[in-house]
Amino acid sequence: MALDIPASQAPDGLSQSFFGSRNRKIENITVLGAGSWGTALAMAFARAGLPVKLWGRNAEHIEDMKKDGTNAKYIPGVPLPDGILPTNDILDAVRGSDAIFVVTPSKAFKHVAREIATSIRPGTPVISCAKGLDPHTNGLLTTRIKREIPQSVPMVLTGPSFASEVANEQPTSVVLAGPTQLADALTEALATPNFQLITETDLVGVQVGGIMKNVIAIACGMADGLGHGSNTRASILARGLAEAGTLAAALGGNPVTLLGVAGAGDLALTCTDAQSRNYSFGRALADPEMTLSANTFEGAMSVSKVCQLMKALELDAEIAPAVEKAITGDITPAELIDQLFACAMSETHAELQLTA
Numbered sequence: 001m002a003l004d005i006p007a008s009q010a011p012d013g014l015s016q017s018f019f020g021s022r023n024r025k026i027e028n029i030t031v032l033g034a035g036s037w038g039t040a041l042a043m044a045f046a047r048a049g050l051p052v053k054l055w056g057r058n059a060e061h062i063e064d065m066k067k068d069g070t071n072a073k074y075i076p077g078v079p080l081p082d083g084i085l086p087t088n089d090i091l092d093a094v095r096g097s098d099a100i101f102v103v104t105p106s107k108a109f110k111h112v113a114r115e116i117a118t119s120i121r122p123g124t125p126v127i128s129c130a131k132g133l134d135p136h137t138n139g140l141l142t143t144r145i146k147r148e149i150p151q152s153v154p155m156v157l158t159g160p161s162f163a164s165e166v167a168n169e170q171p172t173s174v175v176l177a178g179p180t181q182l183a184d185a186l187t188e189a190l191a192t193p194n195f196q197l198i199t200e201t202d203l204v205g206v207q208v209g210g211i212m213k214n215v216i217a218i219a220c221g222m223a224d225g226l227g228h229g230s231n232t233r234a235s236i237l238a239r240g241l242a243e244a245g246t247l248a249a250a251l252g253g254n255p256v257t258l259l260g261v262a263g264a265g266d267l268a269l270t271c272t273d274a275q276s277r278n279y280s281f282g283r284a285l286a287d288p289e290m291t292l293s294a295n296t297f298e299g300a301m302s303v304s305k306v307c308q309l310m311k312a313l314e315l316d317a318e319i320a321p322a323v324e325k326a327i328t329g330d331i332t333p334a335e336l337i338d339q340l341f342a343c344a345m346s347e348t349h350a351e352l353q354l355t356a
């Protein structure tokens with residue numbers, strides 16, 4: 001297995017080159033991926049007053065969006081604000097862009113990054129908004145961005161943010177991680193009272209928070225689907241936070257980051273709310289009568305990769321391996337709960353270690 005572990009911070013020089021001698025500002029935005037999260041983000045950015053090109057791969061879907069003035073498939077009932085230009089031409093979408101948000105599922109990152117690589121200006125922020133691992137390497141998505149588009153500045157947008165709530169202007173805070181000067185400039189351009197951006201420099205910690213909350217939410221969904229109580233769910237959630245902390249530290253991130261919006265915040269959201277597709281996926285494993293309408297389950301896609309990564313890093317893990325086994329059918333959801341509550345918790349797992 002190829003291990004591809006990051007530090008992924010852009011060299012200072014590149015983010016400096018964004019501002020450069022022509023004093024570039026954030027004046028236009030590109031969003032790649034016209035699913036639920038891409039569309040909700042495009043709406044938030046357009047409400048901040050910036051023109052947004054919203055690219056989707058399906059030409060018919062894009063034509064429907066232009067005709068109807070809404071994304072009926074993913075965000076029904078919410079009109080697209082002025083300033084959003086849906087397009088099916090990915091190169092036109094990224095050419096001349098000041099910031100590119102990649103909002104496809106993780107599995108598409110390599111292909112999308114390769115397609116746009118030669119059309120990106122040096123120093124342009126390319127911001128991962130997905131919450132999974134690169135399936136080709138088990139590495140972080142910022143590492144993939146850097147590899148495919150070396151002249152770009154990889155960044156991350158993550159945190160507790162159901163797309164439909166952002167689209168409906170519910171007050172929301174997300175984290176924007178990357179070099180400080182660029183993160184500040186993007187925050188100034190994009191934040192509104194109902195869509196706040198918190199800047200952060202720990203690219204590794206925030207990505208691990210987003211990846212792991214999806215895996216832990218599947219376990220919480222199983223517990224709830226079996227009819228267990230809030231105690232059970234809270235225990236899995238807290239132990240999942242610790243498991244995420246060990247992974248973040250091993251990859252060079254700071255476990256303290258996991259206590260913030262992009263860790264504990266997103267876990268609290270995803271592990272307790274039926275709006276979450278990952279939580280619902282777990283519930284459906286425990287309750288075969290339940291049907292699922294969505295089809296993006298990042299936690300289910302990434303759990304085996306997370307397990308391989310943790311094994312390669314010689315980390316103890318309880319929840320991710322149990323979730324993997326429950327998905328492959330090696331254990332039942334009831335056995336998952338038995339396993340998690342039978343195993344004696346080591347000190348590392350009992351507490352989130354607060355030093356990197």
Ligand SMILES: NC(=O)C1=CN([C@@H]2O[C@H](COP(=O)(O)OP(=O)(O)OC[C@H]3O[C@@H](n4cnc5c(N)ncnc54)[C@H](O)[C@@H]3O)[C@@H](O)[C@H]2O)C=CC1
Binds near residue numbers: 036057164
């Ligand atoms: N929906 C949400 O509330 C949030 C989602 N996210 C993350 O955003 C990412 C995208 O999720 P959603 O937009 O929710 O999924 P979605 O299922 O609503 O939409 C996915 C979009 O990606 C497109 N797509 C799929 N495969 C592709 C490929 N190979 N190339 C190009 N486009 C492709 C689909 O056509 C669709 O437009 C995921 O990593 C998810 O974890 C993060 C925060 C919130």
Ligand SMILES: O=C(CO)COP(=O)(O)O
Binds near residue numbers: 277
């Ligand atoms: O990431 C999300 C909210 O922060 C969305 O979670 P799901 O992918 O589980 O729906």
